[in-house]
Amino acid sequence: FGTREFILPKKLGDYEFNKNVDSILKINLSKEILTGDKLSLNILEIDANGKNIAYYDLPTLMQDKGISRYLVARIDCPELKEYKCVTNDRFHLIDNEVSNIFLDWCRIRIQEVIDEIHSKEKQLEERKDLEELGSFLKDIVNEISDLLEEEDILKQVYSKGGEKTSIVDV
Numbered sequence: 001f002g003t004r005e006f007i008l009p010k011k012l013g014d015y016e017f018n019k020n021v022d023s024i025l026k027i028n029l030s031k032e033i034l035t036g037d038k039l040s041l042n043i044l045e046i047d048a049n050g051k052n053i054a055y056y057d058l059p060t061l062m063q064d065k066g067i068s069r070y071l072v073a074r075i076d077c078p079e080l081k082e083y084k085c086v087t088n089d090r091f092h093l094i095d096n097e098v099s100n101i102f103l104d105w106c107r108i109r110i111q112e113v114i115d116e117i118h119s120k121e122k123q124l125e126e127r128k129d130l131e132e133l134g135s136f137l138k139d140i141v142n143e144i145s146d147l148l149e150e151e152d153i154l155k156q157v158y159s160k161g162g163e164k165t166s167i168v169d170v
Contacts, residue, residue, distance in 0.1 A: 023077040
C-alpha cells in the first residue's frame with residue numbers, strides 16, 4: 001500500500017494555506033491493527049512547523065472501527081496557528097470555521113484511502129472466490145471424466161418381460 005499523500009489546496013473556503021510551504025497530508029497503512037502499545041500511533045497528527053499542535057483519534061474522527069484502525073496520518077500546517085485554531089493543551093484544534101473546514105478536508109482524504117483499501121480487499125476477495133469456484137468446477141469435471149472413462153457401467157434396461165440389469169461396454 002505504501003503512503004498516500006495529498007497536498008492541501010491553497011485555498012479552503014475563504015482561507016489561504018500553503019503560504020510558505022505546502023501542507024501535505026500523509027496517510028500510512030499498518031500491516032496490523034494498531035492496538036496496545038501501538039494504539040497511540042492510530043491518530044491524525046497535526047503539526048505547525050514540525051511541532052505538534054493537535055491530534056485526533058482516527059477511528060473516532062472517521063466514525064469507523066474497521067480499516068481506520070490500521071491508519072496513521074500526519075500533516076504539517078502552520079497556517080492553523082495564524083488562524084488561531086490552536087489551544088495550549090495540544091489535544092484538539094479550537095472549534096471554529098477554519099478548523100472545521102480543515103478537518104473536513106482531512107476526513108475526505110482519509111475516507112478516499114479507506115474506500116481504496118475496501119475496493120482492493122473486495123477485488124482480492126472476488127479473485128479468491130473465483131479461484132475456489134474454478135477449483136470446484138475442475139474437481140467436478142475430473143469426477144465426471146473419471147466416470148465416463150470406466151469400462152463397465154451398470155445400466156438398467158426395461159423390456160416387456162420386466163426389468164433386467166446388464167453390463168454395458170462404453
